[in-house]
C-alpha cells in the first residue's frame with residue numbers, strides 16, 4: 001500500500017512531457033553544452049547572467065534563429081553541431097525560443 005501511494009505521488013509530481021523536454025533544454029543550456037550557453041548568455045529562465053553574447057531575453061530569437069546559431073555558430077560563438085546530439089540541440093532550441101518568447 002505504501003509503495004502504491006509513493007508511486008502515485010511520484011506520478012503526480014512528475015512533470016508533463018513538454019516540461020521534461022524543457023528540463024533537458026535547460027540542462028544543455030547551463031551544463032551539457034561545452035562551453036555552456038549560460039557562460040555567455042543571459043536568459044532568466046535558465047538563471048543565466050552571461051554577458052559575452054547578447055541577452056536572449058532581449059533578443060527573443062525564434063526557433064530558426066536559435067537553431068542556426070547553435071548548429072553553425074555566429075561570430076565568436078562556437079558551433080555545437082557534432083558536440084551535442086540532435087536531441088540535445090532540439091531541446092535547447094525549443095527551450096531558448098520558448099523561454100525567450102520568440103517561439
Ligand code: HEC
Nearest residue numbers: 033035036037040052053054061065066069074075076077
Ligand atoms: C563563448 C560564448 C558563447 C557560447 C558558449 C554560446 N554563445 Fe550564443 N552567442 C555568443 C555571441 C558572442 C553571439 C553574438 C554573435 C554575433 O552576433 O556576432 C551569440 C549569438 C547567439 C544567438 C543569436 C544569433 C543571431 O542570429 O543573432 C543565439 C540564439 C545564441 N547565441 C544561442 C546560444 C545557445 C543556445 C548556446 C548554447 C548551445 C550558445 N549561444 C552558446 C556567444 C556564445
